[in-house]
Amino acid sequence: MDKLWLIIKREYLNKVRNRTFIIMTFVSPLIFIGVALLIGWLTSINSDTSRKIAILDQTEDSYISLFDSNKRNEYIKLNGISKEAAITASKEADYYGLILIEAQKGQLANLSFYSDDSPSQGFLQSIEDKINKEATVNNLKDAGIDINEINRRKVTKEIQIQNFTGEKTSKMSGWVKIAAGGIAGYLLMMFIIIYGNMVMRSVIEEKTNRIIEIIVSSVKPIYLMIGKITGTSLAGITQFIIWVIVGFILMIVATTFFGVDAFSTPANADMLAQAQDPNKFQLITNDIAQLPILKILICFFIYFMGGYFLYASIYTAIGAAVDNETDTQQFMLPVILPLMLAIYVGFFSVMDNPHGTVAVIFSYIPLTSPIVMLMRIPFGEIAWWEIALSMLLLYISIIGVAMLAAKIYRIGILMYGKKTNWKELYKWLRY
């Protein structure tokens, strides 16, 4: 046990003191924040430049008055020229586009937008809405119907979502759950890939340095393997914690000093707008509070450790089987494939129906269960025995996989200069 502790300590210190590791630890959050700031800044300039848009209205109802220039769009009103002349003029003046309102017998007949650019859906929608609304009002007026009367009698009720115990949720509730599960699952996948690779590299390093034979003449290979996986995972957790802390500090600094809210890109401006509505904001906070937080955290920890150890064992075996990193390619598929599958099942199947057959099956298969089950848990209503069974299967298979990996490891670390393939690995398992 003393020796295992020595190995864990060495592996940990070796990782943590490594120059690349230190640089990555402190530079990554800076890069992340930098990119976020850059995006925020770019979007803010993007919306600052105004576009010139020409309008030609051939109807008798002056729809043209609906378009007032603002910061983003400057409207140039054309009058008394033909369609062709308007198109040529807009083109020559290098306008962003031309809104053409064509008429038949003085009434609105056709609506077109000319542009060499591809205007956004939202922009086109707003043009349509403005004109259609006005045209409808005009039509109703012509038919002698009072528009105010219609408006008064129009019913606009929003659906209220509650569960059977009467807790109110917002329409955003699904999104909150998806976000909670998605972040957990994605984090686990990243952790497995980054630190699994690190374990693998360190196994290869010991092999190419030829120190391995000296170490295994002092300790059992299995100790070295466990020590390596544990030491690396501790280094990984250290890095994650530093990232979270540094990221948090930088985010505060960035928002206070630069006044840029990195998250308020136009893409989620709508969501933010909804969230800023005090009532809805209240509901979203409720949603988050209603998540089974403790359950999620406990399960996250158990699946996180389980998933990492399962995959790290496989990475160790791969590292032992090859002589250098380039040879690892052929063995990577069985590692990456289940991870990808888990993420896809998580994002498509679980989000669609958290209790559907596919989602349930994949939350039992050990290679995918850590990610898929983590994504299912926020949706609730998973019986405790389901989670217990899935964890049991996971931890049993960790023991099995670790034993197989140890077998390959024990033989592989002492094999030099031999190109290993699947057949060879199978042979090793039978030694």
Next chain:
Amino acid sequence: MVNALEAIHIKKVYGDYTALNDVSISVPKGSVYGLLGPNGAGKTSLIRIINQITMPDEGKILLNGEQLKPNHIEDIGYMPEERGLYKSMKVGEQCIYLARLKGLSRAEAKDRLTYWFDRLGIEGWWNKKLEELSKGMAQKVQFIVTVMHEPSLLIFDEPFSGFDPVNANLIKDEILKLRDDGATIIFSTHRMESVEEMCDHIALINKSNLVLQGKLSDVKQRYRDRKYAVSLICQNNDMAFQQIPIEFNAQPIVLSGLDNTLDVQIQIPTHIDVPSALNRLTQLGELTHFSEVIPSVNDIFIQTVQHNG
């Protein structure tokens, strides 16, 4: 007297390849034991079994009369043929780590390492990273790592490969000193001249089988085959040229110098005793040199391997 190490009927099979087939060796205490054999004969497999890196399929190993146990690794020092240390780790830190894996406390390790670093003249390199060291320097560190926990059994796999002659000599002297201090040494090598110089016992493994074992002098005794080196000054060259090959199964005769000296290696047939042979030779010319050719380890090695091959 109890042997320092005894391997009894060791068998090791990898898949359908037999690496060791019923190999038994006895290494006397305080000896320098040469483990010889061509590449792929099974030497490294045997050494790895002694170090408990792999387990034998059959047979057992006794260390100082006791069945091999996990904590025995603290009493064995092993320098593998494939040398290596952590490249990016500091020399001192690395040595302490390896010493502690062998069961030494930090303080003990530090004391002994200081002694050895001084002794081999690398005391200034404690805080350097291994990758900054020259190859010879790294080899010294490797040697220290092997011996620092003062094991009673030391195993060197090709210890001199990679050393320049000066350092090879230094290491040779250190190994012999360790033997004088009571350690037993197993020595696996292809370099026959170092075997001749250092080993008092040898074992020869060929194609997974033990083909020869014993005290070096006994083995040589066994391999004496009545060969003698002879120098004759002849009056009648033609007769000597004719008669010696016929009567003594001689190697091609070489005529050296202007004084008609014949240098030849002869093998005396079993039906003739040595004095009669001497008599016969004096009849053929003036005998100036007559000595027995003792087989070298190299000869024995090649002869045995070819015979078994």
